[in-house]
Amino acid sequence: MIEWNAATIKDFQTTLLNWYDQEGRDLPWRRDHDPYHVWVSEIMLQQTQVQTVIPYYERFMDWFPTVADLAAAPEERxxxxxxxxxxxxxxRNMQRCARQLLADYDGQWPETAAGLxxxxxxxxxxxxxxxxxAFNQPVPAVDGNAYRVFSxxxxxxxxxxxxQTRKIFERAIARIMPTDRPGDFNQAIMDLGSSYMTARQPDTAHSPVKRFNQAYLDGDELAYPVKTKKPRPKPVAYVAxxxxxxxxWLMTQRPSNGMLANLWTVPLIPxxxxxxxxxxxxxxxxxxxxAYFKREYRLKLTVQPLDVRPVTHTFTHQKWTIQLLTGQLVTSDLAYFAGRRISxxxxxxxxxxxxxxxxxxxxGVSLKD
Known part of the structure; x- marks a missing residue:
């Protein structure tokens, strides 16, 4: 690992923040430093692209404009x-956090990373x-972008x-982070990692920090970051x-624990x-x-295959392949069915x-509001 001297660190800080001041993305959660806004956006941005998040964020703020509104929200909404x-x-954890803030912190956010x-x-x-x-604390925010940029x-x-690798990056970034604009620094790294320093097709030749990018200068940029592969998701077959x-529609609500907890689906049978x-x-x-419907739900049902390709959906640890069937109820007594009819x-x-x-x-079912 390369360690920059004080002059290089200062040069990098100035170059990066000047670029961010001119080219940083105008995002709705960046228009103030409210910790609630920062928090909601950061949780939404986990596993999700910025452009996808924007309308969700705006609707979320419309529905739950304060921590108290989020804490009081019905789970279904x-x-x-x-x-x-x-x-x-x-x-779900966000709502637990909101309730914790109100109950234990009088609605006030802790201002340090350790407290948060x-x-x-x-x-x-x-x-x-x-x-x-939100609080101008000089603390690195180490995510996939930070790993990629600083590696x-x-x-x-x-x-x-x-x-354990997180600690290595936290120490390295802490040496480089300015004490006067740490939030802008972290957000600039986010923008850099999603623009000029992407995972597969970086455009480092036009990057504002090209001259600091040692992997690019050495011609082995795509070798970084070093990351061992995750195991493939386990295949699981379902019938819907x-x-x-x-x-x-005949619908079931998923159990309160496990995958897709409390969400509604048509009956899904492993x-x-x-x-x-x-x-x-x-x-x-x-x-x-x-036979399954008769045994589990005491329902008489005739089923036919639907002449469409199976649905595939990949979760972190599982890949579902779902064959679709249509069903016709012979009896309509749902007393033993784990769900209900939904208009x-x-x-x-x-x-x-x-x-x-x-x-x-x-x-071919269209859901219209």
């Missing part, structure tokens, strides 16, 4: 606000971002997939049953639960689905996951 962003545990890290759902990166942007600038070859009761033989035919599968107008108000949106889209 909270999940609806997050619908499409995925990783729903993030927004005591709050539910706030990890080292988010704590650093809030502390630096190339300083040729840090530590494996960024290992948790799209059954109507008149104009209503193929493994159908206990099919290895040489089972398509007719065998339909019969097994009918089309109600469906637009319920929180449904992205995978359910894909199922409806593949089946």
């Amino acid at each position: 909270l999940l609806k606000a997050w619908e499409g962003l995925g990783y729903y545990s993030r927004v 890290a005591e709050l539910t759902g706030i990890g080292p990166y988010t704590a650093g971002a809030i502390a630096s942007i 190339r600038l300083l040729k840090i070859d530590a494996d960024v997939a290992k948790p 049953v799209l059954a109507r009761m008149g104009t209503d 193929v493994a639960d159908l206990e099919l033989a290895d040489d089972a035919t398509a007719a065998d599968q339909l019969a097994a689905v009918t 089309e107008s109600e469906l637009t108000r319920l929180p449904i996951p992205k995978v359910q949106e894909k199922i409806f889209a593949r089946a």
Whole structure:
């Protein structure tokens, strides 16, 4: 790893911040330094692109303009606000955090990264971002952009997939970070990492910090950051049953724990639960689905395959492949069914996951507000 001298650090700070002052992105959460605004935007930006986040952020602020509004929000409306962003545990933790702020901190945000890290759902990166942007604390915000930018600038070859590597980057960045504009510095690194110093097709030849990028100067920029590959997501096969009761849909609410907790879907049956033989035919599968509904829900159901491609959806650790079936209820007693009938107008108000949106889209079902 390269260590810059004081003159190089000062030169880098000036170059980076001058560029940021002229070219930094105009984003709605950057128009003030309110910690609530910083926090919401940073949580939304995890795993999600900036342009996707903007309308979600603006709607979230319209629905929940203060920490108190977020703390008091009904879960159904909270999940609806997050619908499409995925990783729903993030927004549930946000509400827990909001309630913690009101109960334990009198609604006041801690102003240090250490204090912020005591709050539910706030990890080292988010704590650093809030502390630096909202409270002008000189704390690095180390995310994927920071790993990529500084691994190339300083040729840090530590494996960024290992948790202990964060400390190496935090120490390296802390030496370079200015004490007078730490928030702007962190946001400039975010902008740099998403523009000139992207993962696969960097445009370093036009980068404002090209002359500081040692990996680029050495011709091995794409070798950084060093990162071991994650294991492939486990394949899991499902059958989705799209059954109507008149104009209503037969829907289930996912359990309160586990994947897609409390979100609404059509019945999703793991193929493994159908206990099919290895040489089972398509007719065998339909019969097994009918038997499953009778056994689990005491419902008589006839099912037919839908002549469309299966839906695929990848989570962090699983990749779902979902075959779509249409269903017709012979009986309508839902006393033992883990769900209920949902009207089309109600469906637009319920929180449904992205995978359910894909199922409806593949089946040609249009959801209209």
